[in-house]
Amino acid sequence: MSERSGQVTAESVPVAGGAAVEDDATDSTSATSAPGGSAPTRKRTLADSAPATTAERLTERLRQVRGRGALEIGLVFVLVQLGCVIYYLVDPVGFPYLEKSNFNVLSQSIPVLAILAIGAGVLIIAGEFDLSLGANFTFCALVFTRWYADGASAWAAGGMALLTGIAIALVNGILTTKARIPSFIVTLGMMLFWEGAALFYNGTTAALMVPSETVKQVFTADLGFFRGQVLWLLGVGVLFWLLVHRHRLGNHIFAVGGNPAAARAISINPDRVKIIAFGILGLCVALAAVLTAVRTGSVQPGTGRGMELKAIAATVVGGVALSGGRGSVLGMVLGAALILTVQDILLLGGAPGFYLDLFVGLIIVAAALFNRMIEGRAK
């Protein structure tokens, strides 16, 4: 009993107005009322309520996936794909979905948007936006094309593009965190600035380049059913999945976006984490720009216009919370894939151009509604 502290022993801590407590005292309360490390007789442990059967474990696992917002989008994605395959099997001529030509198109467009979505999504998880993503994309593509066309090696041109993309994003990050200007405003201004800078750098005409066979093989190889961009997406996806969901930095990104005060209280530096997240966005933007430049061989000064909104839309569709702190890399990729698949379906079905945005818009709003519901339940 010597460890008992002062006049107040454990048993003598009745909470004011807590007479009812003794009535339903369970093993848990008797355990808590044993301070000083004395062993309780029966202690309730996690194991008591841990999932025991495979079914329960699966439910628990699904709930965790849902918590990150990737489950719904995954289900919808699978359903859409199933629908497309069935439609194709019924009417292969009217709806040529499972054709090489179609997959060639999809596997060139999806990776670019998905990589952009990963960049935008990581930053949104950290609690910030970058509206200059599209302008940054254009500028990086121009830098790559111009350097390459001027005779620089693909390495040098690619390196310059990466440096440009990261630098533009870092400037946004530093202005946002150090000058305490909301990223929405900073990057809105920077979007206009870099759009103008692209015209200044390249003029109003398209920048042209002819990629060598090696460069084509590296970035956009024809792999039969798929194009090489898919491999790049795979690499980037795995890399950032590791970084976001399995790395210390990722933990800090979620913490800073989810509750900056809690992060600061534990002495995580939110500014540093956010600037790194901006840097990640810059890296993704530059890579997507290079992939696009090599594929098209010509870059218009307006190439990336609106790209920032598409990327943000893809993250929302993929279950990323715009308020920060929640999201998954898989969701971002699936979000991009879903948006472009629906576009593809409409094109294959012969819908006129203006239908596309109409449906894409609906998907985005529906996805936001979904997210709202999930968030409501998570709280």
Added chain:
Amino acid sequence: MSPTATAERTGEVLLELSGITKRYGANTVLDDVSFKIHQGEVVGLLGDNGAGKSTLVKTMSGVVTAEEGDYLWRGEKLGTVNRQETEKRGVETIFQDSALVPSMTITRNIFMGRELTNALGLLKLRKMDGIAAQILDSVVTIEGIKSPRQLVGSLSGGQQQAVAIARAVHFKRSLLILDEPTSALAVRATEALLNYLLQLKSEGVSSVLVTHNLHHAFQICDRHIVMNHGRKILDVRREDTSVEELTAAVVEGPEGLRRHREGKPLA
């Protein structure tokens, strides 16, 4: 002799604030505040809204730097007072709402900022889950937590406090500051929490309990500090005071304290 008294007399001075003054513009929120916290001591920090409790908490935890006054840790004056410095010395603040990230799992919250990783910085999730389960089992006995991989946002207020405290304990903090920890808690969870502070005390951990609830404070605190309009108006050991005196000081300030001592309790 009561063990409490021994602890107070022999316990090393852990934290000493001396002459702390903090102004926000023309507004003086802390006015020449001094006090000591000994090792293994539970101190109640009381006061009405606007008394300066929150600013004092932020000063102790290093989030806010005072214009005047010294911050001494184990008798040694800190040159710069910031969160990094106080964190290094083992000061942990559990704020009412903001201690945890709701969108992250219990494990990730417990190890936030102190993750176990391999050389590449990749998380050792399995190991952390195991330790988190152990901590939750051994130190916190709040019912209903199923797995350390549950999202914190899905827990009740009491369970969240428990996780925050479990974290502080696991990382062997030396001074725990709890800002209104019981305000969101059910009766039983409050009881568990208060008992828990006593357990920590027996392990030599000091805590500062900031609360509106005088009854909670009086039950477990060795000493009480009452703030009023940025000034410390009372700093008294439990043996030398009563709930009535504390109430008078908190509700009516120095005036109420004087009247109480003259034997005329408040109307």
